[in-house]
Amino acid sequence: METDQLIRTLAADNAHRARPVGFVLALALLAAAPVSVAMFFAGWGVRPDVMTAMHNPFFDLKFVVTLALAISAIAVGLHLSRPEASLQGWGWLLLIPAGILLAGIGSEMMMPQRLPMMTRLIGSNSMICLTAVPLMSLPFLAAALLGLRHGAPARPAVEGAIAGLLSAGLAATLYASHCTDDSPLFVATWYSIATALVTAIGALAGSKLLRF
Amino acid sequence: MREREDEWTGLMRLAISGDSVAYHRLLKAVTPVLRAAARRGLARAGQPVDQSEDIVQDILLAVHLKRHTWDANAPFAPWLFAIARNKLIDQLRRRGRRVFVNIDDFAETIPSESAPETVPAGEVAAQLQSLPARQRDVLQSIAVESASIKDTAAKFAMSEGAVRVALHRGLASLTAKLREQ
Numbered sequence: 001m002e003t004d005q006l007i008r009t010l011a012a013d014n015a016h017r018a019r020p021v022g023f024v025l026a027l028a029l030l031a032a033a034p035v036s037v038a039m040f041f042a043g044w045g046v047r048p049d050v051m052t053a054m055h056n057p058f059f060d061l062k063f064v065v066t067l068a069l070a071i072s073a074i075a076v077g078l079h080l081s082r083p084e085a086s087l088q089g090w091g092w093l094l095l096i097p098a099g100i101l102l103a104g105i106g107s108e109m110m111m112p113q114r115l116p117m118m119t120r121l122i123g124s125n126s127m128i129c130l131t132a133v134p135l136m137s138l139p140f141l142a143a144a145l146l147g148l149r150h151g152a153p154a155r156p157a158v159e160g161a162i163a164g165l166l167s168a169g170l171a172a173t174l175y176a177s178h179c180t181d182d183s184p185l186f187v188a189t190w191y192s193i194a195t196a197l198v199t200a201i202g203a204l205a206g207s208k209l210l211r212f
Numbered sequence: 213m214r215e216r217e218d219e220w221t222g223l224m225r226l227a228i229s230g231d232s233v234a235y236h237r238l239l240k241a242v243t244p245v246l247r248a249a250a251r252r253g254l255a256r257a258g259q260p261v262d263q264s265e266d267i268v269q270d271i272l273l274a275v276h277l278k279r280h281t282w283d284a285n286a287p288f289a290p291w292l293f294a295i296a297r298n299k300l301i302d303q304l305r306r307r308g309r310r311v312f313v314n315i316d317d318f319a320e321t322i323p324s325e326s327a328p329e330t331v332p333a334g335e336v337a338a339q340l341q342s343l344p345a346r347q348r349d350v351l352q353s354i355a356v357e358s359a360s361i362k363d364t365a366a367k368f369a370m371s372e373g374a375v376r377v378a379l380h381r382g383l384a385s386l387t388a389k390l391r392e393q
Contacts, residue, residue: 001333001337001355001356002332003243003272005356006273006336007239007243007272009351009354009355009383010272011232011235011275011353012232012379014227014231015232016278016380018277018280019278079293081281083291083294083298084286151277154294159358172346186227199301211391212277212278212298212391
């Protein structure tokens with residue numbers, strides 16, 4: 001096919017309007033949410049003392065951290081879905097959840113504690129955390145990759161890693177209501193390991209799936 | 213240079229708002245720039261420069277299918293060069309060399325008056341044959357036989373809407389096949 005012929009053909013297809021990446025991503029995540037939520041209730045469920053736990057600021061802080069991670073990753077992911085975009089000026093958004101978590105650790109340190117630091121850090125749910133968060137993030141990760149495939153990221157592996165962060169953030173938000181370990185030290189350790197695992201999977205999958 | 217790029221941005225805005233003539237003009241206008249950059253990339257990678265046309269067509273398809281990621285408030289050229297650079301690197305890697313492509317390869321290009329000698333592109337045409345019959349017929353009718361959407365619809369006893377769908381799907385699957393080859 002001559003290039004002129006191709007150009008004429010592309011112009012003939014100009015009427016076709018693609019949806020914005022954000023729209024497709026939102027749709028995909030909304031479709032994946034019921035799957036992860038069903039996994040959550042089938043496998044783990046909300047902790048029995050949730051009504052009391054809600055009055056503990058460190059329980060609530062877990063949701064602030066995980067949602068901050070999900071939201072900032074969505075913002076960065078959408079930004080990077082444009083080919084000329086780079087992390088510059090946007091990467092700091094991903095530090096917000098880490099900053100909140102550090103502030104949480106700091107304030108917990110200043111309060112009198114019943115349990116020693118290492119006990120709080122190790123907690124009693126670390127293995128559940130390391131399985132539940134990655135498992136529940138898989139439907140979100142598949143959806144995020146599908147949605148971001150609609151974009152044109154210059155660095156597919158980076159975009160895939162962001163998809164991993166995003167889905168780990170959403171999955172950890174669900175898991176946080178099951179987990180009875182509320183210490184920011186526990187969150188900083190085990191949630192982070194689980195998130196890193198999902199991020200690595202996302203980067204690997206992204207490098208294959210997000211090329212355009 | 214600046215003027216040229218402002219003109220592109222204006223044309224792309226018109227194109228997005230539905231002006232197919234402006235879109236056609238824009239694609240025609242950027243093609244020599246893309247071709248020159250592709251030749252330069254090939255030369256630097258030690259590849260025969262007359263293979264540039266496949267790369268040009270690959271870039272044009274990506275521009276078309278990803279144009280919704282362009283922010284209409286931003287200048288068009290940086291977006292175009294980012295797409296082109298990505299595709300060029302891809303193509304050079306596929307040809308077996310890892311090369312660094314400088315963004316300035318695109319920005320500094322001044323399209324030459326005389327068209328350089330080039331081997332006709334073959335990849336798009338080859339992949340066209342592997343498409344489902346309906347998409348292939350529609351693409352061939354519009355691309356090769358220069359038929360309009362209306363004429364193509366009449367020829368295959370399809371609705372114009374069905375022709376449009378087949379056309380777009382055909383272009384999308386062509387691009388997917390090129391990426392996976």
